[in-house]
Amino acid sequence: MYTMAGMNTFSIGVDLGGTSLRVAAFTQDWERLSAISMPTRVDAGPEAVLQDMVSAIRQLVAEHQSGREWVGTGVGCPGPLELPSGRLLTPPNLPGFEGLELKTELERRLGSPVLVECDANAAALAECHAGAGKAFGTQSLCMLTLGTGVGSGIILDGHVWHGFAGMAGEAGHVPVYLDGLPCGCGSRGCLEQYASATAIARAGRSLAVAGPHHGQDPVTARSLAESAWAGDAESEEIYRKVGQALGIGLASLVSTLNLPLYVVGGGVAAAWDLFSPAMFAAMEAHSYIYRLTKPADPSIPEKGRTTVVPARLGPDSGLLGAAMLPFFA
Amino acid sequence: MYTMAGMNTFSIGVDLGGTSLRVAAFTQDWERLSAISMPTRVDAGPEAVLQDMVSAIRQLVAEHQSGREWVGTGVGCPGPLELPSGRLLTPPNLPGFEGLELKTELERRLGSPVLVECDANAAALAECHAGAGKAFGTQSLCMLTLGTGVGSGIILDGHVWHGFAGMAGEAGHVPVYLDGLPCGCGSRGCLEQYASATAIARAGRSLAVAGPHHGQDPVTARSLAESAWAGDAESEEIYRKVGQALGIGLASLVSTLNLPLYVVGGGVAAAWDLFSPAMFAAMEAHSYIYRLTKPADPSIPEKGRTTVVPARLGPDSGLLGAAMLPFFA
Numbered sequence: 001m002y003t004m005a006g007m008n009t010f011s012i013g014v015d016l017g018g019t020s021l022r023v024a025a026f027t028q029d030w031e032r033l034s035a036i037s038m039p040t041r042v043d044a045g046p047e048a049v050l051q052d053m054v055s056a057i058r059q060l061v062a063e064h065q066s067g068r069e070w071v072g073t074g075v076g077c078p079g080p081l082e083l084p085s086g087r088l089l090t091p092p093n094l095p096g097f098e099g100l101e102l103k104t105e106l107e108r109r110l111g112s113p114v115l116v117e118c119d120a121n122a123a124a125l126a127e128c129h130a131g132a133g134k135a136f137g138t139q140s141l142c143m144l145t146l147g148t149g150v151g152s153g154i155i156l157d158g159h160v161w162h163g164f165a166g167m168a169g170e171a172g173h174v175p176v177y178l179d180g181l182p183c184g185c186g187s188r189g190c191l192e193q194y195a196s197a198t199a200i201a202r203a204g205r206s207l208a209v210a211g212p213h214h215g216q217d218p219v220t221a222r223s224l225a226e227s228a229w230a231g232d233a234e235s236e237e238i239y240r241k242v243g244q245a246l247g248i249g250l251a252s253l254v255s256t257l258n259l260p261l262y263v264v265g266g267g268v269a270a271a272w273d274l275f276s277p278a279m280f281a282a283m284e285a286h287s288y289i290y291r292l293t294k295p296a297d298p299s300i301p302e303k304g305r306t307t308v309v310p311a312r313l314g315p316d317s318g319l320l321g322a323a324m325l326p327f328f329a
Numbered sequence: 330m331y332t333m334a335g336m337n338t339f340s341i342g343v344d345l346g347g348t349s350l351r352v353a354a355f356t357q358d359w360e361r362l363s364a365i366s367m368p369t370r371v372d373a374g375p376e377a378v379l380q381d382m383v384s385a386i387r388q389l390v391a392e393h394q395s396g397r398e399w400v401g402t403g404v405g406c407p408g409p410l411e412l413p414s415g416r417l418l419t420p421p422n423l424p425g426f427e428g429l430e431l432k433t434e435l436e437r438r439l440g441s442p443v444l445v446e447c448d449a450n451a452a453a454l455a456e457c458h459a460g461a462g463k464a465f466g467t468q469s470l471c472m473l474t475l476g477t478g479v480g481s482g483i484i485l486d487g488h489v490w491h492g493f494a495g496m497a498g499e500a501g502h503v504p505v506y507l508d509g510l511p512c513g514c515g516s517r518g519c520l521e522q523y524a525s526a527t528a529i530a531r532a533g534r535s536l537a538v539a540g541p542h543h544g545q546d547p548v549t550a551r552s553l554a555e556s557a558w559a560g561d562a563e564s565e566e567i568y569r570k571v572g573q574a575l576g577i578g579l580a581s582l583v584s585t586l587n588l589p590l591y592v593v594g595g596g597v598a599a600a601w602d603l604f605s606p607a608m609f610a611a612m613e614a615h616s617y618i619y620r621l622t623k624p625a626d627p628s629i630p631e632k633g634r635t636t637v638v639p640a641r642l643g644p645d646s647g648l649l650g651a652a653m654l655p656f657f658a
Binding site: 080089138140154156162163164169170171173174175177178183185186187188248251252253255256257258259260285286287288289291292 | 409418467469483485491492493498499500502503504506507512514515516517577580581582584585586587588589614615616617618620621
C-alpha cells in the first residue's frame with residue numbers, strides 16, 4: 001500500500017469475536033478515530049453477522065472519508081482459517097460459521113478489498129508495530145495470547161508469517177505434556193490445556209470443590225489471581241503450573257524459531273508476576289538456545305538477547321492489528 | 330548474485346566436519362566439477378585446518394577459472410554458530426575451535442568473500458533447490474538430519490531462515506520427553522537423544538548386554554537396521570521409538586511453522602521404512618494441524634498437503650548446499 005507523503009489516511013479494523021463484534025477506524029499512526037461495538041449475533045447466523053459488519057464499516061467510512069483517504073479494511077477472526085482465501089474452517093466459538101467465505105462475502109457486499117487474518121495474528125501484528133516490538137526495536141516476534149484458548153502469531157520482518165496454508169503459529173496446540181489432558185483439537189496435553197483462562201478456571205474449580213475456595217463462585221482466572229496475590233498457596237501453585245507449561249512451549253519455540261522477542265498477551269497476562277518466574281525457569285531447563293541467549297536477568301528485557309515480555313497493548317490489540325492489515329499485507 | 334545469462338559460473342563448497350574436510354567445485358546447475366577430500370586435522374588445531382581449506386579452495390579455483398566465472402565460496406560447519414559473523418561457538422565435534430572467526434579468517438587468507446552456514450542449514454538448502462523441494466515444487470521446507478546428532482534447517486522461500494542470532498532450527502533440541510534422557514546441551518529429553526544414530530546405537534548396546542545381540546560388535550544404527558530388516562523384534566522396537574520421538578518433534582514443528590514439506594535426512598533416514606509408520610502415527614496423535622492437512626495416505630506425498638519424505642540427496646547434500654550459499658545468501 002502506498003500513499004502520498006503527508007496524506008492523511010485511515011483504515012477500518014474489525015474484530016469478530018464469539019461474543020462481541022467491534023469495528024473501528026484508525027489513522028495511519030494507529031490513533032483510533034471512532035468505534036462501534038455490538039454483540040455478535042451468532043444465533044442469527046452468518047448472514048446477519050455479515051450485515052452487521054458491513055453496516056458498521058459503511059458508517060465509519062462515511063464518517064471519516066471527507067477528510068482522509070480510506071486505505072482498506074482488515075478483519076481479525078477466530079482460527080483456524082484458510083488463507084489467503086479468508087475462509088473460516090471450524091471456529092469453535094462461532095458455531096454455524098464453518099466454511100464461511102468471510103473475505104469474499106465482505107468484498108462482494110462492500111465492493112472493496114478486505115484482508116482477513118486470524119485474531120491472534122492480528123494481535124501479534126499490533127504488538128509488533130505499536131506495542132512490545134516497537135518498544136524493543138524489533139520487527140520479528142512471536143505472540144502468545146492467553147484467553148479462552150491459547151492463540152499465537154508469528155511476525156517476521158514486520159509481516160505475519162502464514163506457513164503454506166495460513167495456519168502457522170498454532171502454538172496453543174504444541175504438545176507440552178504428552179499424556180496430558182485431552183484438548184478440544186483432539187490431541188492430548190496441548191499448551192492450551194494448561195495456560196488458557198479456561199484451563200486456569202478449571203483448575204480453580206477443582207480446588208473449589210475440595211478446598212478452601214468452596215463456595216467462591218464463579219471461579220475465574222481473574223479470581224484465582226486475586227487469591228494468589230492475597231497469598232493463597234493453592235492459587236499460587238495453579239499459576240506456577242501455568243508458567244511451567246508456558247515455559248515448555250516457549251522452549252520449543254525458541255529452539256525452532258530463535259526470534260528476539262516473545263510477547264505474552266491476553267487476559268491471563270495480567271498475572272505475569274504470578275506465572276513468569278516458573279516460565280523463565282522452564283525455558284532455562286528445556287532450551288539450551290535460551291540459556292545461551294537469555295538476558296542476564298530474564299525478567300529485565302535486554303536488547304540483542306531472547307526476551308519474553310508481557311504485551312504492551314490491552315485487549316484492543318486484535319482490533320488495531322486488523323486495521324493494520326491493509327498496510328502490511 | 331547476478332551473472333549474465335548463459336555465462337558459465339562455478340562456486341566452491343566446503344563441508345567442514347569433525348572427521349573429514351571436503352571441498353568441491355559445482356556449476357550453477359549443481360553439477361559437481363571436481364572435489365578434494367582429506368581428514369580434518371582437529372588435533373593440529375584451527376590454523377592447520379584453515380590452511381588445508383585455503384589450499385584446497387585455491388587448487389579448485391585454479392583448475393576451473395579459465396573457462397568459468399568464480400562466484401564465491403560457501404562453508405558448512407557444525408553448529409552452533411553466530412551468524413552472519415560466521416563465528417563458531419562451542420562445536421562439540423571440533424574441540425579447540427571454540428570462538429574461531431571462520432568467515433573472517435578465511436576471507437583474510439583468500440582475499441574474497443566467504444559465506445558460512447551451519448551444516449544442517451546447508452543440507453536443507455541443497456534439498457530445497459536440488460532434492461526433495463525441487464521434486465515437490467516448493468521452496469519452503471524444514472529438514473531434520475539424523476546423524477551423530479540431530480541437526481535441522483528451515484528454508485523459507487528458498488533462503489535459510491536464521492532467526493535473530495543465526496540459531497533458528499535447532500529442532501534437535503526441542504523437548505520431546507520432558508523428564509527424559511540427559512542431553513549434551515544440558516537439557517533432558519531432547520529429540521536428539523532419541524532419533525540420532527548415536528541414540529540408536531546406545532539403545533542397541535543396552536540390548537547387546539542383555540539380549541540376543543550379545544557379542545555383536547560394534548552395534549551401530551546401521552547394524553540394528555539390518556537386524557530389524559531381518560525380523561528381529563527388539564531392533565524393530567528401537568526404530569519404532571525413533572519414529573515416535575521424531576513424530577512428536579515434527580508435531581511441534583508442524584503446529585508452529587505450517588510448512589508444506591519436512592525432509593528427514595542423514596544416515597538414519599536409510600531406515601525410513603522402519604521408523605516412518607510410528608512417526609506418522611505420532612504426528613497424527615499430537616498435531617491437529619497435521620490431521621487437517623495430511624495427505625490421504627501420509628506415506629504418499631501429496632501436493633498442497635503437509636508432506637514428510639526422506640531426503641533425496643545423499644550424504645553430500647551439505648557440501649552441495651555450501652556451494653549454493655553464494656547464490657542464495
